[in-house]
Amino acid sequence: xxxxxxxxxxxxxxxxxxxxxxxxxxxxxxxxxxxxxxxxxxxxxxxxxxxxxxxxxxxxxxxxxxxxxxxxxxxxxxxxxxxxxxxxxxxxxxxxxxxxxxxxxx
Amino acid sequence: xxxxxxxxxxxxxxxxxxxxxxxxxxxxxxxxxxxxxxxxxxxxxxxxxxxxxxxxxxxxxxxxxxxxxxxxxxxxxxxxxxxxxxxxxxxxxxxxxxxxxxxxxxxxxxxxxxxxxx
Numbered sequence: 055x056x057x058x059x060x061x062x063x064x065x066x067x068x069x070x071x072x073x074x075x076x077x078x079x080x081x082x083x084x085x086x087x088x089x090x091x092x093x094x095x096x097x098x099x100x101x102x103x104x105x106x107x108x109x110x111x112x113x114x115x116x117x118x119x120x121x122x123x124x125x126x127x128x129x130x131x132x133x134x135x136x137x138x139x140x141x142x143x144x145x146x147x148x149x150x151x152x153x154x155x156x157x158x159x160x
Numbered sequence: 161x162x163x164x165x166x167x168x169x170x171x172x173x174x175x176x177x178x179x180x181x182x183x184x185x186x187x188x189x190x191x192x193x194x195x196x197x198x199x200x201x202x203x204x205x206x207x208x209x210x211x212x213x214x215x216x217x218x219x220x221x222x223x224x225x226x227x228x229x230x231x232x233x234x235x236x237x238x239x240x241x242x243x244x245x246x247x248x249x250x251x252x253x254x255x256x257x258x259x260x261x262x263x264x265x266x267x268x269x270x271x272x273x274x275x276x277x278x
Contacts, residue, residue: 097268097269098257103261103266107261143205145262149207150207150263155204
């Protein structure tokens with residue numbers, strides 16, 4: 055199975071900050087990398103698919119980058135509603151696997 | 161609008177089975193597939209498998225093969241996930257999600273808590 059390693063596991067940030075979350079795959083997954091946001095008690099929400107394509111309705115302050123084994127999610131101008139846990143997911147091959155998550159806190 | 165509405169919470173004893181439903185609406189059911197993902201309390205996300213809505217073809221994570229069955233009912237646009245031989249570490253929230261571009265999951269159900277306890 056492909057292992058997805060996210061870092062950091064948590065971070066503290068302030069409103070207006072720029073935040074970067076990284077995700078590394080244990081093998082080449084080309085651009086098959088997706089990002090989700092989850093708030094407590096809610097289902098995950100798709101933010102970005104195929105490394106850098108913004109899901110419809112997602113604010114443009116979210117962006118994704120990378121290729122192969124190294125990927126990043128950037129949140130520019132952090133807003134109150136962005137405090138959540140973020141998960142990366144590889145969809146290159148089965149079983150699809152997720153990173154352990156990055157909790158973005160105040 | 162796209163909606164996936166799951167059945168309610170379940171309590172089962174070890175060794176029992178559970179079947180969770182996921183009723184979809186707002187899109188052409190046969191055009192998409194449905195994935196199932198679970199999340200144990202305080203833990204991360206775990207992909208269980210997916211099913212092609214139109215014909216019921218399913219693929220499962222090796223970890224669940226032999227214990228899980230995912231099926232579809234095209235007449236009601238509903239997807240089902242049955243997990244057998246439940247153990248305490250199967251206690252989790254189970255989500256269904258629509259499979260879309262690059263096999264991402266773009267719409268999710270609200271989740272179904274399955275508790276396994278004697």
